[in-house]
Amino acid sequence: xxxxxxxxxxxxxxxxxxxxxxxxxxxxxxxxxxxxxxxxxxxxxxxxxxxxxxxxxxxxxxxxxxxxxxxxxxxxxxxxxxxxxxxxxxxxxxxxxxxxxxxxxxxxxxxxxxxxxxxxxxxxxxxxxxxxxxxxxxxxxxxxxxxxxxxxxxxxxxxxxxxxxxxxxxxxxxxxxxxxxxxxxxxxxxxxxxxxxxxxxxxxxxxxxxxxxxxxxxxxxxxxxxxxxxxxxxxxxxxxxxxxxxxxxxxxxxxxxxxxxxxxxxxxxxxxxxxxxxxxxxxxxxxxxxxxxxxxxxxxxxxxxxxxxxxxxxxxxxxxxxxxxxxxxxxxxxxxxxxxxxxxxxxxxxxxxxxxxxxxxxxxxxxxxxxxxxxxxxxxxxxxxxxxxxxxxxxxxxxxxxxxxxxxxxxxxxxxxxxxxxxxxxxxxx
Numbered sequence: 001x002x003x004x005x006x007x008x009x010x011x012x013x014x015x016x017x018x019x020x021x022x023x024x025x026x027x028x029x030x031x032x033x034x035x036x037x038x039x040x041x042x043x044x045x046x047x048x049x050x051x052x053x054x055x056x057x058x059x060x061x062x063x064x065x066x067x068x069x070x071x072x073x074x075x076x077x078x079x080x081x082x083x084x085x086x087x088x089x090x091x092x093x094x095x096x097x098x099x100x101x102x103x104x105x106x107x108x109x110x111x112x113x114x115x116x117x118x119x120x121x122x123x124x125x126x127x128x129x130x131x132x133x134x135x136x137x138x139x140x141x142x143x144x145x146x147x148x149x150x151x152x153x154x155x156x157x158x159x160x161x162x163x164x165x166x167x168x169x170x171x172x173x174x175x176x177x178x179x180x181x182x183x184x185x186x187x188x189x190x191x192x193x194x195x196x197x198x199x200x201x202x203x204x205x206x207x208x209x210x211x212x213x214x215x216x217x218x219x220x221x222x223x224x225x226x227x228x229x230x231x232x233x234x235x236x237x238x239x240x241x242x243x244x245x246x247x248x249x250x251x252x253x254x255x256x257x258x259x260x261x262x263x264x265x266x267x268x269x270x271x272x273x274x275x276x277x278x279x280x281x282x283x284x285x286x287x288x289x290x291x292x293x294x295x296x297x298x299x300x301x302x303x304x305x306x307x308x309x310x311x312x313x314x315x316x317x318x319x320x321x322x323x324x325x326x327x328x329x330x331x332x333x334x335x336x337x338x339x340x341x342x343x344x345x346x347x348x349x350x351x352x353x354x355x356x357x358x359x360x361x362x363x364x365x366x367x368x369x370x371x372x373x374x375x376x377x378x379x380x381x382x383x384x385x386x387x388x389x390x391x392x393x394x395x396x397x398x399x400x401x402x403x404x405x406x407x408x409x410x411x412x413x414x415x416x417x418x419x420x421x422x423x424x425x426x427x428x429x430x
Contacts, residue, residue: 081128302392
């Protein structure tokens with residue numbers, strides 16, 4: 001007889017401990033993902049490449065990441081969190097180690113692709129782990145806290161790895177950081193469990209490719225899933241592009257800052273993200289209807305600050321404006337997490353991994369597109385950052401148009417599902 005999920009998991013200290021192991025894996029994955037952001041200029045010198053070739057590192061990494069999201073969602077739904085996270089850790093650790101010893105541009109590209117493949121398996125797994133160990137009402141806060149852990153990883157990359165890079169050199173810095181992957185792999189294998197005892201999910205039958213297609217199609221048909229994707233698409237990429245690759249060159253080459261000052265501003269983006277993530281999580285947990293205003297407000301503020309910075313008269317923008325820009329960019333990550341709060345209630349438990357994978361593709365597709373556009377425009381215009389960074393506004397406009405198109409349909413469907421679930425609850429016999 002199949003076991004049936006008997007309701008919300010209890011949460012508690014055990015849940016925090018197990019979920020914390022999963023989050024530690026995501027934390028390390030983000031350190032590795034963003035390590036190129038502080039090493040972009042060094043990578044250009046090491047491999048003797050121009051802006052377009054440099055952007056290919058991050059584009060390929062994000063291309064693999066985005067392309068893996070739906071397959072990973074399906075794998076998480078079928079295999080569970082522990083197995084998928086284990087594969088992910090092995091892959092992203094091997095990628096980071098390979099990047100440390102790459103003798104050529106081609107080998108370095110292959111290493112970043114391997115890293116992106118492993119990284120792709122972490123966040124959706126952590127979201128599923130939180131859903132298995134904590135009550136559903138904690139979902140928005142748990143998602144924001146997971147994002148907060150990712151930003152902590154970004155902070156380590158910005159502060160620690162950057163210093164290691166310029167202290168002990170390229171190979172030692174990247175190879176040394178790979179040891180963190182080994183540590184979390186041991187913790188994962190020894191202590192992580194997919195779910196609390198007595199809360200085993202109903203096993204999914206193996207129905208082949210037809211089942212996979214139905215799973216994806218059913219998730220995509222939900223307006224909430226598509227709205228979640230476009231919210232993630234529109235909100236995440238400005239900060240991702242800035243932190244992952246182009247922030248340091250923009251601040252040093254276009255704004256004339258020292259590497260130390262530029263590093264401090266990148267750190268400000270991360271710190272702002274951590275603070276805003278806590279605030280957004282609490283707001284949405286108490287006021288579910290605040291999701292869309294927060295997302296659109298973040299997009300609007302980001303657009304205004306970028307436009308002001310790029311259009312500022314004179315050769316460079318004042319430091320106060322760069323500080324405000326970086327503080328506002330910090331809200332992009334928490335705003336992107338709101339996309340999952342649209343997809344989650346739109347799909348039943350057996351489709352949560354698939355729906356999360358679809359949603360998570362959005363921001364990374366936007367980031368990949370923008371990274372490429374900025375690199376091409378920099379080469380075409382002789383490093384005119386004002387023109388190159390204007391690509392941000394094009395993708396924001398596209399995303400906002402889709403959000404406005406889908407918002408009413410998604411809200412109506414969500415209300416219908418809520419009413420239906422209440423009716424079922426009332427009619428269930430005692």
